[in-house]
Amino acid sequence: MIFFSIEEIFFTLLGYPLSYLEFFGTLTGVVAVALSARANIWSWPVGIVNVVLSFFLFYQVQLYPDMALQVFFLITNVMGWWRWAHPRPGQEDRNRELKVSHMTGSEILWLASVGTAGTLAVGWAAQHVHTWFPIFFTNPSAAPFVDSFITVMSIVTTFYMIRKKIESWIVWIAVDAVATWLYFIRDIKFYSLLYFIFCGLAAYGWYNWHREYRSYGNTSWTP
Secondary structure (H helix, E strand, O other): OHHHOOOOEEEEEOOEEEEHHHHHHHHHHHHHHHHHHOOOOOHHHHHHHHHHHHHHHHHHOOOHHHHHHHHHHHHHHHHHHHHHHOOOOOOEOOOOOEOOEOOOHHHHHHHHHHHHHHHHHHHHHHHHHHHHOOOOOOOOOOOHHHHHHHHHHHHHHHHHHHOOEOOHHHHHHHHHHHHHHHHHHOOOHHHHHHHHHHHHHHHHHHHHHHHHHHHOOOOOOOO
């Protein structure tokens, strides 16, 4: 289990001690999102490795909602892998995989409503989890509401990612920007850098999926 400890240093870069856990978590995260931006199905199995590493990392820096999020990501990575590889009839792209599409107006409203309510509810729970389960959580949650925003919006948006909704990338840009700031102040700077890179990859993902959508012969969209 030494590999999964942030105290086990892989190497030091510009004075920053980088653990095995943070290095390989960052590496697999970049690869998974880069593959996803290209609508490559291998993004899902690489993502599974990333979420396992991230689970251990976030626990050790007291970002408990983010830690719990990794359990959800593990399940949805398996779901996404299956869904992309087994599209329903009529939903295949030229690679016989699920087509990209736009969100409807009602889907956007649902995302915003659930995201707001979920952030408040999970943030409140995160504030108290160390008093409810002191054996497992010896320290209070760091930045519970900011961390909960990242967690809740990631969960909601992942469902639309599985369905290949183009707007999911716009939400990811916002989530990744907040995560970049939070992980920097929690002193996991490579993860902060990772999520800064994610912002750029999300922008590329939006562009690439939109271009894919237009390749189907669609030139306009009405929510």
